[in-house]
Amino acid sequence: MTCRVIVLHSAFGLTDGVQEFAGLLRAEGCTVQVPDFYDGLTFETVTQGVAHRDEVGYRELYARVADLPVDGAALVGFSLGASFAQRLCRPGVRLVSLVAALDPLPPDKLWCGVDVQLHQLAEDPWVDDEDVPAFRAAVAAAGAMFDHFVTPGAGHLFTEPSQPEYDRDLTELTVDRIVAAL
Template sequence: MSHILFFHSAVGLDDGVHAMAQTLRDAGHTVTTPDYYDGRTFESAEQGIAYRDEVGFRTLVDRVNESVDGIDGPVVAAGISLGSAMAQRLGKKDPRVRAAILLHAGGEAKPVEWPPDCALQMHYSVDDPWIDEGMPEHLLRSAARAGARTEHYLYPGASHLFADPTTSDYVKESADLMWDRVLGLLTHLDES
């Protein structure tokens, strides 16, 4: 079974993150949920983004790096929304990471170098207002060109956090399908 580093969204390490992490635990995986907001949670993404901007993204990356420094590999990096940026960054730079699973976000403004032995899986709604047009494709193409296993899944609607059962964005059908796909990748990793 995989050890998954599961990174929270801009609202912080809240009940929704714990519920999503529990889905992975229930499937038999070990899940670590680093809190790079130092215990702060927010009622809205806008408040969380304001905190991110106040603290600075670099500081948050440093907190993530410190929180995972002592963890032995291999690991899977997964994240929700802002947490996807953390998972994506680790996927690109940390040789312990076997896969980056990006939930409700992900992408690059231009092509990047991606390691061929780090799988990439992305999930988001087709009309999600938080997804920047073209950015997912740059990341996906970079990973595919490197020879990495690359999977990209679009879901109907405009719901941003459709897999978080604690939000009004929750869409059970999409969430169930997403978890089937995520667990399928984890099974593949465990068997290889």
């Protein structure tokens, strides 16, 4: 299989967990790009990572990835990176896979016509379940597929080994789901 994937990290930064996830995609035959828009900084807590995001500014951080060549690539974003993946999406992207985050679309914004996956724990404090139906409808209206994978449990970044909600099996299943969609 030939696939190109761009992995966008969370507010924790480009952690070992993100690198491990990218390694799992590489083991499936994907070419993986993992931009570091935190310039080497990583954080152990959400509070620290979000404080850095706010200090630098969302717009500045997004500007660091805004010019990535995304045509033909799948975009996989973790939390903050999921927000960036949604913004980077345009026709020509193969898939947008959002892990532990979903930004609601403004009512006047149309989806770009690319298939979407949302992967989350059932009790994720950073995913507002009320936003999912409208986003699903926008994706469907654009003629694309929306797959919502909800796993029982509480927590946010189940792919991040440094976090208590880390789940290796679920992380591998998420990779399998992404690869299957490609």
